[in-house]
Amino acid sequence: MTTATERGARERILAAAVERIARDGIDGVRIARIAMDAGVSTSLVHYHFETRDALLEQALEYSYELAGDVRLGPEGDAHNLDSVGRLAAMIDQFLPYPGLLERDWILWVELWLRAVRHPEMRPTAARLYARMRDWFAEAIATGMERGELSGGLDPGRVADRIIALSDGYGVRVLFGDMDIDHAREEMWTTIRDELGLPEQAPPRLFGEGAGVPAPESSP
Amino acid sequence: MTTATERGARERILAAAVERIARDGIDGVRIARIAMDAGVSTSLVHYHFETRDALLEQALEYSYELAGDVRLGPEGDAHNLDSVGRLAAMIDQFLPYPGLLERDWILWVELWLRAVRHPEMRPTAARLYARMRDWFAEAIATGMERGELSGGLDPGRVADRIIALSDGYGVRVLFGDMDIDHAREEMWTTIRDELGLPEQAPPRLFGEGAGVPAPESSP
């Protein structure tokens, strides 16, 4: 009947918290602001979440799960492509495209910092990295079995290298010190050489393409 | 010659601020704590620095300059080595060795985050990256001229790649998701292949204790 919690206040608060964390930083977040964004009172925030820290922690976990699902889910993947195309598409999903993955990237860096200072946060970070690593390693192993990628390499190591390059280049893109297309090009040539692929342009960019998901929105 | 404060209160405050920022984070820093660490009153902090933000900003700049000088200065470099050894030593100086470069790394990540959110901070970050890039590029170019490294590559691009790998692997090392020796090994093999070097172990590890590489080469 009324505007009564069509999505549940609790979840709205979590979503608002994620957004605010990305914008203002974990330490910059004010729960009054989160409450305002979610359209509730601060008291309700404390009704659903014991303490501020608890809320923020759950919000982060929530967003990481979400980000992972979007990328790793069936829609986010591109099974219909050959291994080369699939790999290229996966790499695209890890660079901070403006307005698309920037939010996730910022939360990412926020996680790094927090994991360093708060050891109890490290399992979360480790779990996320393990997931990414497995995702890439599986794609590479598959490509090798099919003979589309040169064998003889440890897929896990290559995965780690891709992730490292993505983090390293991505961070510079993020604060405007490098053009994203340049970063993409550099990543691609490095990995291409590594996997013994012939010189070829990285298959299609983000957007336009077939199975790549559009930015998730939730009004 | 013993002026009241041997190193000047202002500089002691800056040093204390840097240490505190690394430990507690930019947002976690309390100026009362900085004052205590520096052995002065909070009022004196405000006498020397207009506002808290001003202090932190200057402290960061101060530490980045310092970190750069240590690495880039004549003692931090290793001109007496051949290009391969020199490159290996330089890479060592960019990985977060426990207790040695960790502080700088944390401040680094802190800078990333701040540069993303506060555009006025970006020139600082960009300047730092440019400096690192030039440093590596110069070493690579020299190595190419001497014929110790395979030519034909753009030193700047290779430098960017080294930095990206360092950032990417380093961050995982930093929060304990990867062993530092493994990261070092991975970086080295990647770059070795890139520069067409024969398979060889990365020349010597970091020096014991001292922040600078040991003077004598491996026996």
Added chain:
DNA sequence: TCCTTTGTTGAACGCCCGTTCAGGTAACCG
């Protein structure tokens, strides 16, 4: 010598913000 400048302090002010509290709907259950 007195006065001005510089460096320094303890104490207080005032605001921001997380948290609490006492209550107020509405649904659900007997």
Added chain:
DNA sequence: CGGTTACCTGAACGGGCGTTCAACAAAGGA
């Protein structure tokens, strides 16, 4: 119905912390 429970609110409390202020010592300068 009457009672219990789940959601939700406005208002106030209280601590932490940046910042300000009045004062004071010491060091020149004139």
